[in-house]
Amino acid sequence: MTFSIALTINRTRHTIELDDPRVTLLDLLRERLHLTGTKKGCDRGQCGACTVIVDGRRINSCLALAISHDGAAVTTIEGVADGDTLHPVQRAFIAHDGFQCGFCTPGQIMSAIGLIDEAQAGDDPERIRENMSGNLCRCGAYRGITEAVCTAQREMIAAGVEKAA
């Protein structure tokens, strides 16, 4: 049996035929759509490397069935920059050395974008660390990651305030 699902991925609408309901959102992104920026780490919801934003919320795409997300809007790491202009979180990760090997970085960045949007952590590094706890970094770049999220959040809030004014 084949299922047809509609997904809006990085603002582009896709109609996808699935011949097997077992496909996770992660495998769909990587294997079918060749959006390989989203990484498969543990594939069990423990490492956060597969983090994407679905309908405005950061989730683990490895523990999401693609078929169940029929109609959803998905943003992956490929969809956050504006052409050659990096997203403020991407810029901050570079400025603060928020990575070493880079494997966890797409997940870290998507998670950070979700965190800033949730607006629960404020400007408190301890709250930011706790709210980034779903993303493991085996190189141990946590210090730079926390600084990057703090900086990006400040910059985005300042830009937002400017826009509002």
Add this chain to the structure above:
Amino acid sequence: MNRFDYVRPTRVADAVAAGADGGAMFLGAGTNLLDLMKCGVAAPDRLVDLTHLPGLDRIERLANGDVRIGALVRNSTLAFDSDFAADFPAVAEALLSGASPQLRNAATVAGNLLQRTRCSYFWDTASACNRRDPGSGCDALGGENRLHAVLGWSDKCIATHPSDFCVALAALDTIVEIEGVEGQREVALVDLHRLPGETPWQETVLAPGDMIVAVRLPAASRAFAAHARYIKLRERTSYAFAVVSAAAALDIVDGRIREGRLALGGVAAKPWRVGAADALLRGATPDRTTFERVADAALADARPSGDNGFKIDLARRIAVRALLRAAAGTPARLPALPASPFAALAGEIDHG
């Protein structure tokens, strides 16, 4: 992962009918079920996807003051709902101490109640496990069992229930609303999960097709809002299951406890409530002497199921600490590390 049929009902009655078949399982977010399926622990013939059912994602204040939470409300949506968190702060704190932000954004209320044990023998299909494979035995007995149950276990199963949310809900007399083949019914949350006894594979009182549609917090439980906390001891700072946890809720009037509730997590196959312990809170003064007596009563029946005798004393201390924190008052804002035992408050022992 095994092959399965996928159905996506749009009415609760259709979901119940589709779920009543032998090999069917309900799919919420899948944060637990997909993991189990990838490990071969769960192998449903049919997945009944509930996530497109209308009307189950609401948090409602009913006319009688009860708060009704739809089965599909996401864990983070509930924890971040400021009205809900003001009424039931220990529930919000418990939710935010569980899993990771990404998992909380996906995981549903009903799925949290029905999550399976984290016993590593249950998850390892090469091990004997009566819960997963009835009659196969229990490799946790005599195995690596330092995190296993100290209350309500049997020689057939020593697994614990991993939820934080359920512990706080159990403390606050939560009701579970169920839609089944034979219509609607309600059970108290403390009666939803079964102790293992001789049949550990019967994990809950739900029958095939029974679907949790909502949980309801009674209006009376709002009386605890000013003095309600959750504490969770973990083996790392964050993003870990409880070794032991406690939810404490007190209604303090003129320096005396009018009513109090204590529930323990990480100690049994269900969230643990002891009526005799709660009775000791009624009319008592909110101090360490009272709370130590209450904790002793809550753990009166505890005994090790293996190398986990330390959990009994640990649970006793965490219970006292949760009660002391509840007595000190619900903080205006949750701490940076929700439910962490390490943020010392006045009156607590500083373990430095």
